[in-house]
Amino acid sequence: MELEVYTYQFLRRRSRISSSRRRKSRSISPRRLKSRSPTPKRHKRRKSRDSMSLVSESSSASGGPKENKDDSEILKIEEENKKRRQQEAELKLIEEETAKRVEAAMRKKVDESLNAENIKLEIQKRLEEGRKKLLVEVDAQLEREKEAALIES
Incomplete structure (x- = not known):
């Protein structure tokens, strides 16, 4: 009986308040007794909030949508830096390999010229x-x- 009175008072109170300033009740029971279902718009809103809560839980450490953008930009910059460092490492390896090949070619040419017959005669x-x-x-x-x-x- 007491519950019904409370519900009646709640409904009366609710009817006085304009729709833009609705209060959320602290108890769950009045909501269960309420016969009206939420409008599709509110339902969508509630649904989007639920989906947002999943997203926000996963990104709660980062802060929010704006920080998600910042995070994606940071990730993009990190990937670019990683690519740049990889290219620099590859270029360095290529330069080292080229230097080794040039040195080997010079050594070979010097050995060949030293082993040439006219050079041997000149040395003698x-x-x-x-x-x-x-x-x-x-x-x-x-x-x-x-x-x-x-x-x-």
């Missing part, structure tokens, strides 16, 4: 000239030492 000729010059200098030094020894004695 210069070695012989150096030996002859050294022998001449040693002979001249010995002669000077002999003369110095004769002068002293």
